[in-house]
Amino acid sequence: MKEHPYKKSGLTVSQQDYHIARKRMVEVHLRGGGVRDERVLAAMGKVPRHLFVEEALREQAYGDYPLNIGEGQTISQPLMVAIMTEALQLAAGEKVLEVGTGSGYQTAILCELASEVYSIERIATLSHRARRILYDCGYIRFQLRIGDGSRGWPEAAPFDAIIVTAAGPALPPVLLKQLAEGGRLVMPIGTEDAQELRRVRRQQGKFPEETLGACRFVKLIGEYGWKGE
Ligand code: SAH
Numbered sequence: 001m002k003e004h005p006y007k008k009s010g011l012t013v014s015q016q017d018y019h020i021a022r023k024r025m026v027e028v029h030l031r032g033g034g035v036r037d038e039r040v041l042a043a044m045g046k047v048p049r050h051l052f053v054e055e056a057l058r059e060q061a062y063g064d065y066p067l068n069i070g071e072g073q074t075i076s077q078p079l080m081v082a083i084m085t086e087a088l089q090l091a092a093g094e095k096v097l098e099v100g101t102g103s104g105y106q107t108a109i110l111c112e113l114a115s116e117v118y119s120i121e122r123i124a125t126l127s128h129r130a131r132r133i134l135y136d137c138g139y140i141r142f143q144l145r146i147g148d149g150s151r152g153w154p155e156a157a158p159f160d161a162i163i164v165t166a167a168g169p170a171l172p173p174v175l176l177k178q179l180a181e182g183g184r185l186v187m188p189i190g191t192e193d194a195q196e197l198r199r200v201r202r203q204q205g206k207f208p209e210e211t212l213g214a215c216r217f218v219k220l221i222g223e224y225g226w227k228g229e
Contacts, residue, residue: 092115097152097157167215175187
């Protein structure tokens with residue numbers, strides 16, 4: 001008798017389904033959406049995104065849209081995570097700061113691509129949940145902090161890359177200060193309803209900027225973001 005293909009891999013049927021859905025996400029939504037960096041594609045093909053969303057939403061985890069993660073916040077859509085990660089141009093051995101831990105999914109992707117990952121979240125319950133899931137997935141090279149990430153993490157600076165996963169009205173000058181020479185900051189800038197993704201590079205005392213396209217994120221709330229409700 002022929003062995004059942006799912007049994008062969010030692011995975012349960014549903015895990016196998018998630019695996020297939022994840023490969024499809026990478027090929028259809030990410031590669032199909034113009035993402036070319038093979039390291040980013042491999043990281044997103046590896047991290048189990050379905051574990052970072054609520055159980056009721058797991059089956060939707062590999063669709064190309066944002067999902068609610070509670071507290072009025074969202075896990076970004078896969079293509080946006082890939083575009084932002086690609087824009088960071090991370091090399092192995094680098095140190096990265098994330099502002100807006102949220103579900104911890106982007107944090108996991110960063111753990112796959114950098115050596116040291118720092119991430120700040122203002123909502124304690126989200127940070128605690130993210131920590132648990134990241135540990136469950138086997139990630140250990142990260143540090144989480146609860147607080148206002150718009151001010152950065154001065155004690156751990158300088159960073160080779162900074163990613164802000166919530167939108168602000170302007171680039172926070174303190175974050176630019178925490179970039180290493182040659183470091184990149186990627187952040188959505190605009191109004192509460194419409195933003196564009198910006199990349200800034202620290203280059204010999206200058207901060208040249210590029211615009212990478214339109215996007216829509218939840219609000220960065222803090223000293224260098226919007227005032228809290
Ligand atoms: N990277 C996350 C995206 C979460 S949405 C993921 O992969 O799931 C953005 C997050 O930024 C929200 O959780 C929100 O609470 C958080 N946030 C907003 N303003 C912040 C601030 N000033 N400091 C830290 N986190 C902030």
